[in-house]
Amino acid sequence: MLPYDKSEIRESLTIENIFELLQEWGGDPEYTEFGILSATICHNEPGEGSRKLYYYENSDLFNCYTGCGESFDIFELAIKVFSIQNKQNIDLNDAVRWVAFKFGMSSSFHLDESESKMLDWQFLGNYDRIQEIEIKDYSIQLKEYDSTILERMNYNVLIGPWLKEGISQEALNQARIGFYPGGDQITIPHYDKDDRFVGLRGRALSAEEAERFGKYRPIKINKQLYNHPLGMNLYNLNHSKENIKRMEKAIVFEAEKSCLLYKSYFGVENDISVACCGSNISAYQIQMLIEAGAKEIIIAFDRQFQEIGDKEFKHLTKNFKKLHNKYKNYVMLSFIFDKHLTLSYKASPIDEGQNKFLRLFKERVIL
Numbered sequence: 001m002l003p004y005d006k007s008e009i010r011e012s013l014t015i016e017n018i019f020e021l022l023q024e025w026g027g028d029p030e031y032t033e034f035g036i037l038s039a040t041i042c043h044n045e046p047g048e049g050s051r052k053l054y055y056y057e058n059s060d061l062f063n064c065y066t067g068c069g070e071s072f073d074i075f076e077l078a079i080k081v082f083s084i085q086n087k088q089n090i091d092l093n094d095a096v097r098w099v100a101f102k103f104g105m106s107s108s109f110h111l112d113e114s115e116s117k118m119l120d121w122q123f124l125g126n127y128d129r130i131q132e133i134e135i136k137d138y139s140i141q142l143k144e145y146d147s148t149i150l151e152r153m154n155y156n157v158l159i160g161p162w163l164k165e166g167i168s169q170e171a172l173n174q175a176r177i178g179f180y181p182g183g184d185q186i187t188i189p190h191y192d193k194d195d196r197f198v199g200l201r202g203r204a205l206s207a208e209e210a211e212r213f214g215k216y217r218p219i220k221i222n223k224q225l226y227n228h229p230l231g232m233n234l235y236n237l238n239h240s241k242e243n244i245k246r247m248e249k250a251i252v253f254e255a256e257k258s259c260l261l262y263k264s265y266f267g268v269e270n271d272i273s274v275a276c277c278g279s280n281i282s283a284y285q286i287q288m289l290i291e292a293g294a295k296e297i298i299i300a301f302d303r304q305f306q307e308i309g310d311k312e313f314k315h316l317t318k319n320f321k322k323l324h325n326k327y328k329n330y331v332m333l334s335f336i337f338d339k340h341l342t343l344s345y346k347a348s349p350i351d352e353g354q355n356k357f358l359r360l361f362k363e364r365v366i367l
Contacts, residue, residue: 006096010073015057016280016319017103018074023278025081026227027053028217031279031304031315034058039217042080043067046218046227075099142228147197149221153178153187161205162186162257166353168264174239175260180219184209187219188256190228191238193288198233200226201256201277216255216277231282235259235275237292243272245293252276252289253300258348265354279304281323290331298364299323300336300350303343324367334366 019036022029026046027038035057040049042064052065063071072080075095082088082095090098159177163169178187185202192198202219218227234252236259237244244250253259253275263271276285279301289297299320305313320335327333336349338360343352350357 006075006092009096009100010060010075013060013074013099013103015055016322018055020231020280020282021074021078021099022055023280024229024231025085026218026230029055029278031312033311040064040067041084042072042077043084045084045220045225048220142192142196142198142233144196144198145200145224145226147189149200149224149226150176150178150187150189150197152221153180159186162260165257165261165351166264167257167260170268171260171264174263174268175236175256177260180221182221183219185219188216188235190233190235192233193237193241193292195238199228203257230277231280232284234285234288235277236271237274237288239263239268240271240273241292243270244289247272248293248295249298250274250289250292250294250296251298251300252281252285253348253350254279254302255348258300258350261348261350265350265357280319283326286327286331294331296332296334297327298334298336298361300348302346302348303338303341304346306345308339308341320365321367328367332366334364336360336364339363339365 015031015035019029019031022036022038022041025041027041028046028051029036029038034054036055037051038053038055039046039051040053042053042062043049044067050066054063054065055061056063061071061073062077068080075092078095078099079090079092082090153176159167159172159179162172162177176189178189179185180187180202183202184205186205188201188203189197190199190201200219201216203216218225220226235256240250240259249272251262251273253262253273255277256275259271259273259275262273274289276282281299286297301316304316307313320337324333338349342356342360343349349360
């Protein structure tokens with residue numbers, strides 16, 4: 001018998017909880033009208049497979065339209081993910097207990113010595129604890145990769161499409177943006193705040209590849225996947241942290257390219273931008289910015305709604321209010337919100353030029 005009520009826990013999970021797990025597991029999720037669309041991490045490593053894993057909010061079930069060819073819930077997905085990514089076998093009991101503990105539905109978790117070999121529960125427990133912003137002086141160190149691989153990425157090459165969009169060569173050089181011919185991808189190295197090379201993501205140039213696998217995904221070279229948990233780092237913080245400390249402000253974009261545009265428009269000496277690499281920002285990322293000296297965190301997410309009042313609009317405003325309520329006692333949060341519909345659908349606030357961005361920045365919402 002399970003120690004927790006599986007159905008009760010599953011019904012208590014919000015769609016944001018599901019999104020957070022998919023993001024942590026490298027599924028590169030995105031919200032849709034039916035729920036969430038993700039890469040097929042149910043039977044593939046992160047960065048592989050196709051975007052055919054669907055989560056249906058009305059049923060609380062996933063359906064994989066390739067590979068698995070079946071429906072399953074979040075606990076069964078956890079079992080699949082741990083088997084593929086960690087080479088560790090867990091049963092339904094373990095999966096239910098871990099999810100319950102992760103989202104605060106259980107105040108304790110214990111494994112006896114015989115069970116301890118199954119999972120690195122100590123690490124997972126630490127991940128859960130740092131989701132609480134009250135925890136201070138706690139940090140993790142991500143795996144560091146050999147940065148000599150970047151010498152093969154032609155990082156001094158001119159990236160025509162991004163130069164045409166307004167990104168400066170200076171910004172590309174600072175970020176070591178390159179090109180990987182083997183995947184027809186623009187390469188984006190990720191560093192932690194201490195300049196350690198912790199991941200390498202690629203931006204697909206082929207429209208077909210972007211549609212099938214997603215625009216951004218970890219790069220795999222010679223059987224080495226250069227991935228990292230996106231919620232445990234902030235892109236560009238290694239470059240912007242001193243400016244954030246000086247200005248006491250930080251701007252959080254969704255994607256790396258927005259940071260490159262920001263420093264191109266306003267200069268690397270004024271760069272206060274980071275990217276959370278998704279449409280959610282984790283408690284750990286918030287704490288990283290507070291520790292960097294930010295007294296105001298400006299959320300500058302994409303315009304993920306088509307009309308004022310539509311389902312996506314309500315979802316976005318609900319998430320912003322939730323963020324504000326969660327962290328208002330620790331830092332001032334403001335939101336760049338395109339209430340006048342000046343941007344294109346799904347555009348970043350900085351995608352359509354410096355003037356539009358400055359107007360949106362001036363009109364940012366403080367709850």
